[in-house]
Amino acid sequence: MRIAVVGSGIAGLASAWWLDQQHEVTLFEANDYLGGHTHTHAIELDGRQHAVDTGFIVFNPLHYPLLTGLFEELHVASQPTTMSFSVHSERSGLEYNATSLDGLFCQRRNLVSPRFWGLLADLRRFYRDAPALLHGDDDGPSLGEYLDAGRYGRAFIDEHLLPMASALWSSPTASLAAFPARYLVQFMANHQMLQVSGRTPWRVVQGGSARYIEAMRRRWRVRERLECPVFGVERHEHGVRVHSAAGLEGFDQLVLACHSDQALALLSDPDAGEREVLGAIHYQPNEVVLHTDARLLPRNRKAWAGWNAHVPRDRWAPCTVSYLMNQLQGIDTPTPLVVTLNRSEAIDPARVLRRLQYAHPVHDHAMVRAQGRWAQIQGQRRTWFAGAYWGWGFHEDGVRSARRVVDALQALDAESYWPLAQALPA
Numbered sequence: 001m002r003i004a005v006v007g008s009g010i011a012g013l014a015s016a017w018w019l020d021q022q023h024e025v026t027l028f029e030a031n032d033y034l035g036g037h038t039h040t041h042a043i044e045l046d047g048r049q050h051a052v053d054t055g056f057i058v059f060n061p062l063h064y065p066l067l068t069g070l071f072e073e074l075h076v077a078s079q080p081t082t083m084s085f086s087v088h089s090e091r092s093g094l095e096y097n098a099t100s101l102d103g104l105f106c107q108r109r110n111l112v113s114p115r116f117w118g119l120l121a122d123l124r125r126f127y128r129d130a131p132a133l134l135h136g137d138d139d140g141p142s143l144g145e146y147l148d149a150g151r152y153g154r155a156f157i158d159e160h161l162l163p164m165a166s167a168l169w170s171s172p173t174a175s176l177a178a179f180p181a182r183y184l185v186q187f188m189a190n191h192q193m194l195q196v197s198g199r200t201p202w203r204v205v206q207g208g209s210a211r212y213i214e215a216m217r218r219r220w221r222v223r224e225r226l227e228c229p230v231f232g233v234e235r236h237e238h239g240v241r242v243h244s245a246a247g248l249e250g251f252d253q254l255v256l257a258c259h260s261d262q263a264l265a266l267l268s269d270p271d272a273g274e275r276e277v278l279g280a281i282h283y284q285p286n287e288v289v290l291h292t293d294a295r296l297l298p299r300n301r302k303a304w305a306g307w308n309a310h311v312p313r314d315r316w317a318p319c320t321v322s323y324l325m326n327q328l329q330g331i332d333t334p335t336p337l338v339v340t341l342n343r344s345e346a347i348d349p350a351r352v353l354r355r356l357q358y359a360h361p362v363h364d365h366a367m368v369r370a371q372g373r374w375a376q377i378q379g380q381r382r383t384w385f386a387g388a389y390w391g392w393g394f395h396e397d398g399v400r401s402a403r404r405v406v407d408a409l410q411a412l413d414a415e416s417y418w419p420l421a422q423a424l425p426a
Contacts, residue, residue: 003025009036289356
């Protein structure tokens with residue numbers, strides 16, 4: 001079959017990689033690079049060149065089995081990393097690194113702070129009680145409703161749980177109150193985040209995440225269309241026509257591996273199911289800055305971590321996160337390489353290395369219900385939808401969605417479809 005894949009994030013890349021083994025695949029990408037949120041930058045700093053990631057960074061074999069298997073198939077090397085987490089609160093002045101006792105009490109006054117001990121007590125209580133949410137039959141409460149009902153303290157909510165969730169999903173804290181509590185707890189349970197010890201070690205791709213894309217491109221026959229935005233798609237009985245910067249082309253099957261809102265916008269004739277499912281998933285734009293301004297990290301160096309959450313003075317302002325790439329990627333340089341989301345105004349412009357824009361799905365009850373309707377819109381009129389938005393929004397979710405689409409496509413009778421797109425009028 002002739003198959004068009006639109007979008008080269010992890011879902012599009014994995015779809016193209018597996019489909020290319022039996023079919024003729026054309027991959028459309030509007031950007032000038034393949035990868036979407038896999039984005040590695042060559043940075044000259046302190047007399048050396050460093051490969052620094054600003055999107056996808058970490059994975060582990062237990063919780064990312066399909067991605068790990070793909071890396072093994074591609075012979076991509078990885079190395080251990082740290083998943084240390086810190087919080088700096090402008091509101092209360094609190095700083096801590098949750099990885100070690102010395103980091104946890106890097107501010108020695110916290111040893112005698114009832115408020116801080118209350119935070120730790122609520123944390124233990126949440127770890128103990130929250131898994132009960134997984135046994136309910138309905139949608140369950142929102143995170144805000146669950147925390148209110150449990151009478152959790154503001155210290156735990158404002159200076160641990162919300163900053164952590166904000167860091168994980170690149171979401172503003174205001175939207176997290178509507179986040180399905182069960183959804184958060186299920187993710188934490190699946191990733192061993194509700195236990196203090198025995199967690200599976202995390203890893204990063206050696207030399208930057210884009211190495212796996214380089215490995216793919218060396219081995220596949222995919223027709224790459226970089227800087228080739230797709231303007232729309234038309235679906236007919238005998239095939240699909242793709243309108244792009246390259247012109248008008250016919251295909252037997254179409255995989256829309258872009259964001260769900262982008263996929264919906266490309267359809268010239270979406271049906272009611274496609275409008276309902278894809279339209280229920282919304283996105284949060286995030287400004288990402290790669291820089292060397294250490295002021296975006298906690299004041300106390302003992303609190304520096306791989307993931308550094310910042311709680312602003314204004315209670316209604318969103319929490320933000322800064323990733324210390326020296327720790328996460330094992331980059332050996334004295335200058336801190338920092339990736340900060342949505343706090344650009346605080347960064348010294350002279351220390352900015354890259355400015356980027358990404359978008360992440362907003363997780364709410366409507367999105368969870370839409371995910372449950374995956375099968376209703378797949379394969380209708382030769383169109384398939386792949387993307388991390390079908391899961392928690394991470395790389396493994398993108399690979400899993402691609403695997404489901406590829407398995408379904410491989411089950412089709414190739415002989416029934418091969419000649420049809422070629423018969424479409426230009």
